[in-house]
Amino acid sequence: MYNCSISLQVLPGVPEGELFGAVDKVIEYIISTGVRYVVGPFDTTMEGDFDELMDILKRCQQIAVENGADGVFSNVKIAYHPKGVSTIDEKISKYRG
Amino acid sequence: MYNCSISLQVLPGVPEGELFGAVDKVIEYIISTGVRYVVGPFDTTMEGDFDELMDILKRCQQIAVENGADGVFSNVKIAYHPKGVSTIDEKISKYRG
Amino acid sequence: MYNCSISLQVLPGVPEGELFGAVDKVIEYIISTGVRYVVGPFDTTMEGDFDELMDILKRCQQIAVENGADGVFSNVKIAYHPKGVSTIDEKISKYRG
Amino acid sequence: MYNCSISLQVLPGVPEGELFGAVDKVIEYIISTGVRYVVGPFDTTMEGDFDELMDILKRCQQIAVENGADGVFSNVKIAYHPKGVSTIDEKISKYRG
Numbered sequence: 001m002y003n004c005s006i007s008l009q010v011l012p013g014v015p016e017g018e019l020f021g022a023v024d025k026v027i028e029y030i031i032s033t034g035v036r037y038v039v040g041p042f043d044t045t046m047e048g049d050f051d052e053l054m055d056i057l058k059r060c061q062q063i064a065v066e067n068g069a070d071g072v073f074s075n076v077k078i079a080y081h082p083k084g085v086s087t088i089d090e091k092i093s094k095y096r097g
Numbered sequence: 098m099y100n101c102s103i104s105l106q107v108l109p110g111v112p113e114g115e116l117f118g119a120v121d122k123v124i125e126y127i128i129s130t131g132v133r134y135v136v137g138p139f140d141t142t143m144e145g146d147f148d149e150l151m152d153i154l155k156r157c158q159q160i161a162v163e164n165g166a167d168g169v170f171s172n173v174k175i176a177y178h179p180k181g182v183s184t185i186d187e188k189i190s191k192y193r194g
Numbered sequence: 195m196y197n198c199s200i201s202l203q204v205l206p207g208v209p210e211g212e213l214f215g216a217v218d219k220v221i222e223y224i225i226s227t228g229v230r231y232v233v234g235p236f237d238t239t240m241e242g243d244f245d246e247l248m249d250i251l252k253r254c255q256q257i258a259v260e261n262g263a264d265g266v267f268s269n270v271k272i273a274y275h276p277k278g279v280s281t282i283d284e285k286i287s288k289y290r291g
Numbered sequence: 292m293y294n295c296s297i298s299l300q301v302l303p304g305v306p307e308g309e310l311f312g313a314v315d316k317v318i319e320y321i322i323s324t325g326v327r328y329v330v331g332p333f334d335t336t337m338e339g340d341f342d343e344l345m346d347i348l349k350r351c352q353q354i355a356v357e358n359g360a361d362g363v364f365s366n367v368k369i370a371y372h373p374k375g376v377s378t379i380d381e382k383i384s385k386y387r388g
Contacts, residue, residue, distance in 0.1 A: 168275030
């Protein structure tokens with residue numbers, strides 16, 4: 001059981017045409033960590049251990065500015081329940097085929 | 098081509114155990130409108146016409162308080178591009194099997 | 195007593211150097227409506243009547259794209275309590291001199 | 292010059308009548324750190340060093356659950372510009388008397 005779920009939307013400060021390249025680098029990094037994740041239209045949601053996810057959240061900001069952006073603006077949602085959060089699957093499975 | 102995409106997270110002011118019931122009513126309403134949507138772990142994203150989606154956004158708030166909540170707090174993201182927004186499918190398809 | 199409070203952060207799709215000009219137009223419009231508001235570092239919060247604020251929220255999106263932006267991305271928080279919301283003053287006065 | 296600005300809205304999982312007590316503990320902690328901050332109607336915005344603010348952001352989640360909440364849901368905005376972000380004062384001073 002996980003105790004944390006974080007959703008992250010990164011908006012790198014790059015010309016709009018180059019936006020998705022920088023965003024892709026961040027998503028690739030998230031995938032590389034091995035945490036459970038789901039990519040949505042505006043953000044990517046991860047679930048796992050609170051300490052680990054907070055580290056990943058921080059690293060994502062750094063990756064954005066290491067890939068061509070002068071800066072990054074992020075929208076983040078953090079759900080932290082020491083005794084366990086609802087999983088991504090529990091929350092969305094009934095609405096998916 | 099759509100000119101708007103809105104993601105909506107509703108947090109009805111109800112006891113936590115009853116949260117998902119009120120949220121379900123809002124999602125059922127969104128589905129009933131016939132707009133394209135995808136349900137995510139924290140929010141539901143719709144895409145369509147700006148005027149129509151802003152009307153739906155407003156109605157969702159009312160539905161939350163008509164279903165047992167004293168009030169509602171919503172997190173909303175609005176992308177409005179008169180010449181067309183990226184579709185949900187364009188943004189997430191490469192990350193889905 | 196008000197029944198709604200909305201905070202709005204508009205991110206017009208313009209070159210970063212021109213960002214604040216487009217944002218200023220939106221804030222000028224909000225001020226012109228006569229609703230109570232407070233400008234914060236990331237967003238502007240308004241309080242008033244639900245119907246009126248939802249109209250203003252919609253108009254703000256249109257103003258952003260009428261002032262040089264190809265499109266606009268907005269982060270919005272909506273608090274709607276038919277029996278009344280906490281006022282801006284109630285929430286922040288004890289932390290201001 | 293600062294390189295980071297973070298705004299934080301914490302929604303502790305507590306009965307609504309007890310909400311502001313738990314929120315106050317988080318704000319008291321932020322004040323105790325000595326970072327520059329401004330309390331807004333929905334969130335508190337801090338500015339300072341990226342590493343320090345990310346540590347504070349994490350600690351705020353823990354403080355919420357150490358003060359009576361089963362869990363916490365947070366809305367966070369992170370602006371990170373290694374070469375410096377606009378200060379809170381720059382962004383809001385012209386709209387304050």
